[in-house]
Amino acid sequence: MKIRLTLLPYLIWSAVFVIIPLMLVIIFAFSTPEGNFTFNNIILVGKYSYVFLKSIVLGLVSTIVCICVGYPMAYFISKIKAKYQNVVIMLLMIPMWTSFLLRTYSWMTILEYNGLINKFLSSVGISKINMINTPGAIVLGMVYNFLPYMILPIYTILAKTDEKVIEAAQDLGANNLKVFWKVIFPLSIPGVVSGFTMVFVPSVSTFIISKMLGGGSIFVIGDLIEMQFLGNTYNPYLGSAISLVLMLMIVICMGIMNQLDSEENANT
Amino acid sequence: MKNKIYFSVLIIAFFSINLCFATNNSINVYSWGEFISNGSDGNMNVNEEFTSLTGIKVNYKTFQNNEELYAKISSGGADYDVIIPSDYMVSKLISKGLLAKLNFDNIPNYSLISDEFKNLEFDPTNSYSVPYMWGLIGIFYNKKEVKVPESDITWDILWDSKYKDKILMFDNARDSFAISLLRLGYSINSKDKDCWRKAADELIKQKPLVQAYVMDQIFDKIGNEEAVLAPYYAGDAAVVLKNNSNIGFVIPKSGTNKFVDSMCIAKNSKRKAEAEKYINFMCSTPVALANVKQTGYSTPQREVYELLSDDIKNNKIFYPDDETLKNAQIFVNLPENINKFMDELWIEVKSGGKTGNSWLLVVILFVFVIMYLLVVLYKKRKTTEK
């Protein structure tokens, strides 16, 4: 009985602040302002399917960019002297301690038409490029904000990889490239998978980055939800329905990732 | 026994937290950004002045647009005392019963308001609101790039493909639609869905030309010459014009939107007397003068107007000629169905006219599920192979 007692506050807490709120989202998604049951909200969500599509594409692109950029970084970190690894990882995490809003805002200064990059370009005689308020700027903002979440899990796996496995492969005559593709990469897939979810979920649901770097002209799911709760149109019923669909998508996505993850584990 | 102690500790902890934060002698004011004299540049710090005069603290928070204010007020998620919504939002809040009737005995300075700003359409009996500032919507243009005589600038210029990616628009359905409606020659309070549909189609056509949909950032972006053309409120324009001589501001004679922002008290305010004191204070001539001077908006108070410098009094941006004023329209609250329709159209505009249909969403979800099943199947096959 004693032991349970320490769990109880947490269980109550979770019930009140995690389970009930999610229930409320579901209830709101299926009710009218008068409190009657309806499917209308869910059907209305369908009208915004392009917004969903666009968010998913943007999220996927930035996740893939994160993998492509983050994987080599994680690999290189795992290859430097163990003594320095902690320092590098620490350096990687320090930016996360500065307000992410300000960092994103800072990108605005850098990318703007009269911003720092364009100032530099025009000073060396190259014509200015339009960078801000494009999908590219949004992807950059997402990659910038979520890259550490990709690097860290991959690094953790790579750092744990047994040197002996690699040596064994080398002894058996595999060249470096082959060792990487046949041994190291398959071993690190769980890291990539958890990095994928850690980047994809926030990218798909962000609304700040699209607002700041997209100039409000690229409309994503986060904007849509924010608009229903605190923005132009106060309609928590539709907002809940959109949140519910978003949650559903992410749950399925997590399911896929879990399957991939456990498969790789089973194989190795 | 132990259980009981345990719970009572939890409960006490909970209530003591609640008690700690019950604030007393202060009012919450919710207003637009940069809409008050805040003590910078040697002006009066109005809120501090009020506190030193009455001992009532002012929690001054700002909102970005009327809809944000409405969302916060109607969700009950906030306890503002004094709020400063615009015309149409005043009538919307009145119709939803979210405003408290003012006791004008506590606001003697109301008599200082000019008669043409009393009993306006949005509050016909003038029992809920006290006008604070007014102004017109005009167009910012950068003289370096827009080589058109000022008199030729109309709303059409915001649709001119010559300025692609150099145009800013309001990130707010009502204001953006007003511009589109005015351009088409309709009433900005039209009750005809067709007018709104046409206005939306025009906005969708305009979207590829628009660099960004922003509100207050227009200020910054025009000043830094990030963009060349943008609609904006006349009041803030003055500051930009002062800081950058390349920028011009013009109010289309053919018709524009006149806004009147008024001070109101939220229905659930628990400090109504203090809030009325604040409103009265804001209407006193020196305070109103300081506010007008710092914000640059136009004043509804005759006495304050007389005290302004001649440059401002004669400036067509702030106190325009009768023709412009005659063609200017004030927003009123739209019927519920038009409001909903406008919101839907606005999302359509923002997503470039393509919003898709339910089937696409079903397909997207279906693709996800299929991917999931494929992975499961693949896994199963692999394990059986082994």
Add this chain to the structure above:
Amino acid sequence: MKFFRKIYMFLIFLFLYAPIFVLMVFSFNDSKSRATWHGFTFKWYHRLFENNDILSAFYSTMLIAAISSVIATILGTMAAVGIMKSKKWQRKMIMNITNLPMINPEIVTGVSLMLLFVFLYNHFGIFKPGIVTLIFAHTTFCLPYVILSVMPKLRQMDSHIYEAALDLGCNPTKSFFKVVLPQIMPGIVTGLIMSFTMSIDDFVISYFTGGTTQTLPIAVYSMTRKMVSPEINALSTILFLVVFVLLIVINLRREKDKNSSIYSEY
């Protein structure tokens, strides 16, 4: 190859630090402009300490972070101990609930809590959105991180020591505080630090649950919609330097105690 590796890492760090660098440089700029340099000044640092809005936002941010991280650490540690002792299926179920707020997009957590607080306020008059709701919301999203950083330490612990203490006549409470707690302390501290930093930086959830209260991120957000005052740059420069120095000190002290960086503990 080694050269290429260095260049690559340098470029990534450049990418990560460039905006922060820009931010810091412009905190010394003698004008409100974000992109043009007008000369060196310290005036924004002076103004920062006179700006009541920013200071009060900073104060409430710190208050919320302190209270909610302490509550989260206490509840989370208790829960972790409880989870370790419970049956396997129970453990699995509880861990699923624990993971929920981490999997859920922040915006969904935010709106769901907003619905709850607004509902409670409208129907029962409790949980008026403000500092109190922010504390509850922040505690909620910090809890999983505490649990996940304490659990591994509990798992590593030799359970025989605890039993030995019991055998030697300690009562369970005493043996928990004397034996178990010191062993899992590093995990608890990590959880506390993580909760604190996450609470300071949280924007999305506070945005939906904060009512009229302004925390630092919310104040920054309302500024970014118009023009960020360089005073904020000054504040974040100070915060950044404080964190930087703190982390270096912590890391130097831990050099002796190998393989335990802040990250490797969770």
